[in-house]
Amino acid sequence: MIKEKETRIIQHYFELDRYEEAVPSIEKLFTNDPLDPDAFYYMAVVHFSKCDYESARKMCEQALYNGFDSVPCYYLIGQAYEEEGNFQGAEEAYLSALELEPENGDILASYGYLMVKVGFEDKALQLLEEARRVAPSSERVNQLILQYYFAKSDQNQQLLYIQKVMESASSEIVVLVNLGFFHALKNEDKAAMEYFRQAFLQDPTNTDLLKILEEYNQLTHPLFFPQRVIKKAGGPAIIYTLFMVIAILLFFLKQYLVLLPFAAIYIVLCIYTWITPFFYKRFLNGKI
Secondary structure: OHHHHHHHHHHHHHHOOOHHHHHHHHHHHHHHOOOOHHHHHHHHHHHHHOOOHHHHHHHHHHHHHOOOOHHHHHHHHHHHHHHHOOHHHHHHHHHHHHHHOOOOHHHHHHHHHHHHHHOOHHHHHHHHHHHHHHOOOOHHHHHHHHHHHHHOOOHHHHHHHHHHHHHHOOOHHHHHHHHHHHHHHOOOHHHHHHHHHHHHHHOOOOHHHHHHHHHHHHHHOHHHHHHHHHHHOOOHHHHHHHHHHHHHHHHHOOOHHHHHHHHHHHHHHHHHHHHHHHHHHHHHOOOO
């Protein structure tokens, strides 16, 4: 009865992504049975959520040794190795899991995205497509395919898979983050920032969301108006080329009285766009 009750509590907190709050119940499982494989696995998940990947692996290996289901153990070990940058260890763990369960969409997608990181894009796409075939509604599968298309800079596929992720999302935070990316791809920075802000308010310990929000605070600040204009015009390379073409044309036309102030404006613009991020960070970076 103790294990059944505490397991329900643990799974409830895991579903809410409130892993730390599950620790007291996990400790009760250990008290009830110091070798409980479920307790070791649950504690591995908690360590992983806190980015303590070495402890997560060790707990998961102990859970595996004590008889916990091999597939989720190998999967979590693979994810931990991947986060640590040990791609060979991650691949071995993913392959061990897939040997036991070859049509697990989440693991296929994770292995596929690992191949993106190591540069095997053909194999990556093959694995991601297989993951989509066996688990088209999986949030994890759609999220990793979305990340693949972000790596490929394929905006049409990005917009498509943002919608797929939102359709399969298990939490409101995931929906809010992807709505933020959806508007960001359409250069609607204010709307994007508002969705990222709402997501951050629901998970204020998420450092990734904090970084995104800080970036969008900059993007929407009046100080960065020239950067926004340059971005909408096609980016710094386009502006630089345009200025150079106009400057050369003015030079050959011997319009020196126009060329000098034109060049001065360009230099001031370059200095302004270079110095504003430092100025903002030092003096204007207010509370979120």
